[in-house]
Amino acid sequence: MPLAEAPVTATRSTVPTLGFSTLEREVVMDELPLSGELPSWLSGSLLRTGPAKFEVGEQRMKHWFDGLAMLHRFTITDGRVSYGNRFLESRSYKAAREQGRMVYGEFATDPCRSLFKRVQTLFSPGSVLPDNANINITRLGERFIAMTETPLPVEFDPHTLQAAGVRPYEVPGQLSTAHPHSDRASGGMLNYAAKLGARSSYRFFTVGPHESKPRMIASLPVREPAYMHSFGLTERWLVLAEFPYVVNPLALALSGRPYIENYRWKPELGTCFTLVDRATGEARTGFQADACFAFHHVNAYEDDGEIVLDLCVYPDSGIVEDLYLDRLRAGKPVTPASLTRFRLSLGDRSVRREQLTEQGIELPRINYGRCNERPYRYVWGNGNGEDGWLEQILKIDTTDGATLSWSQPGCYPGEPVFVARPEAEDEDDGVLLSVVLDAEAETSFLLVLDAADLSELARAQAPHHIPFGFHGQFARA
Numbered sequence: 001m002p003l004a005e006a007p008v009t010a011t012r013s014t015v016p017t018l019g020f021s022t023l024e025r026e027v028v029m030d031e032l033p034l035s036g037e038l039p040s041w042l043s044g045s046l047l048r049t050g051p052a053k054f055e056v057g058e059q060r061m062k063h064w065f066d067g068l069a070m071l072h073r074f075t076i077t078d079g080r081v082s083y084g085n086r087f088l089e090s091r092s093y094k095a096a097r098e099q100g101r102m103v104y105g106e107f108a109t110d111p112c113r114s115l116f117k118r119v120q121t122l123f124s125p126g127s128v129l130p131d132n133a134n135i136n137i138t139r140l141g142e143r144f145i146a147m148t149e150t151p152l153p154v155e156f157d158p159h160t161l162q163a164a165g166v167r168p169y170e171v172p173g174q175l176s177t178a179h180p181h182s183d184r185a186s187g188g189m190l191n192y193a194a195k196l197g198a199r200s201s202y203r204f205f206t207v208g209p210h211e212s213k214p215r216m217i218a219s220l221p222v223r224e225p226a227y228m229h230s231f232g233l234t235e236r237w238l239v240l241a242e243f244p245y246v247v248n249p250l251a252l253a254l255s256g257r258p259y260i261e262n263y264r265w266k267p268e269l270g271t272c273f274t275l276v277d278r279a280t281g282e283a284r285t286g287f288q289a290d291a292c293f294a295f296h297h298v299n300a301y302e303d304d305g306e307i308v309l310d311l312c313v314y315p316d317s318g319i320v321e322d323l324y325l326d327r328l329r330a331g332k333p334v335t336p337a338s339l340t341r342f343r344l345s346l347g348d349r350s351v352r353r354e355q356l357t358e359q360g361i362e363l364p365r366i367n368y369g370r371c372n373e374r375p376y377r378y379v380w381g382n383g384n385g386e387d388g389w390l391e392q393i394l395k396i397d398t399t400d401g402a403t404l405s406w407s408q409p410g411c412y413p414g415e416p417v418f419v420a421r422p423e424a425e426d427e428d429d430g431v432l433l434s435v436v437l438d439a440e441a442e443t444s445f446l447l448v449l450d451a452a453d454l455s456e457l458a459r460a461q462a463p464h465h466i467p468f469g470f471h472g473q474f475a476r477a
Helices: 092-097 115-123 248-253 318-322 325-329
Strands: 034-036 045-054 069-075 082-089 134-138 144-148 155-158 191-197 201-207 213-221 239-241 272-278 281-290 293-303 307-312 338-345 349-358 362-365 377-386 390-397 405-406 411-413 417-420 430-438 444-452 456-460 470-476
Touching: 045 134, 045 430, 069 092, 069 430, 082 281, 213 272, 213 377, 239 293, 239 307, 272 338, 281 349, 293 362, 293 405, 318 325, 349 377, 349 390, 390 411
Parallel strands: 134 470
Antiparallel strands: 034 456, 045 069, 045 470, 069 082, 134 144, 144 155, 191 201, 201 213, 239 272, 272 281, 293 307, 307 338, 338 349, 362 377, 377 390, 390 405, 411 430, 417 430, 430 444, 444 456
């Protein structure tokens, strides 16, 4: 039976509620209305995932991270833009559609489950964990994969957006990240997982571009695992930032609370950084800083005996509470993140901390192919506006904090994805692609900006609103 459609209305509020309203419509359009002119070299598809359905039957999702995933494809060919969208046919989505209720728990919303089912999550995650991959998209060889923080990625066809029905690879744990890194040497994936149980551990692993079995790089014991949404990478080191937002693994099975509500903020633990040698798996510990919290690593690199690590930092884990849907829909402002640089000394293991700019920034992107693991200058992302929500696209120069911005009244841009111009010499020579919600028009559009100066090049009008999402990737034709 089809999932019930919820009414979509735009209301006046500091945070536009339309961005947290269900989109049921699935379409394929050969050509979108286009204004401006696309660069002649720009050819390929922007693929995005994000929450699009916030209720199942009588149950309402509690958190922005809970919504059932929908894939979106904007394909640019010969100066034109086509579009398609489709619910990600995960096991979570299909079970909800068929039974008219939530079957699998999400980030902060959980169906009533027996104690047996909760305990089973620890020992048999493949059968009970959700695979609602609404956070990010990655590419592994020729496979396109939607990801969330459970170890159940979903492979899909980048043209039709249809799920493949097979797991692309195995994950050695019950929790993972939706922000893997690419291994330049092999073309494979590097990622982190948490193995939960009586003896929990952090595990780094790699998967080859044509493989499904992971190879373990390192396993580090931990008593109370920290919530970690991403990790850093240099040419030599994997960089783990443990924020003092931690969980007792047994609580996940026995408390009866949704997943994230089992985590506890313990600032007395501080923030701990661990370096893992990519070649040997050897770990270096003892890097300690004051308590803070972050979802996103921006970049990391080695510099004269130090590891430079840039993150979008919050003072504490209160941002998780900020993103509950009742708060967002009530128009409560969201705490901005600070672009912060940590310098980890390999000699005495001291940590120095520096705020790079006064401008808050989230959903950061860099010229990944050129700059990841290496010194870099520019980061693009979204900044809070006067309404307390993400209302700007930003370009920040990390050398001096200089900032450029794009904004338009009533418009709310999503993550700006950088696409380099072929044969580009400069780090910022390319374009930014962002899906923007126009709250006044009650629809969305694909925005194309010059990445150097944030001048608008073109926009393509989507046929409906696209709920606020998280991440995506550009696949060149």
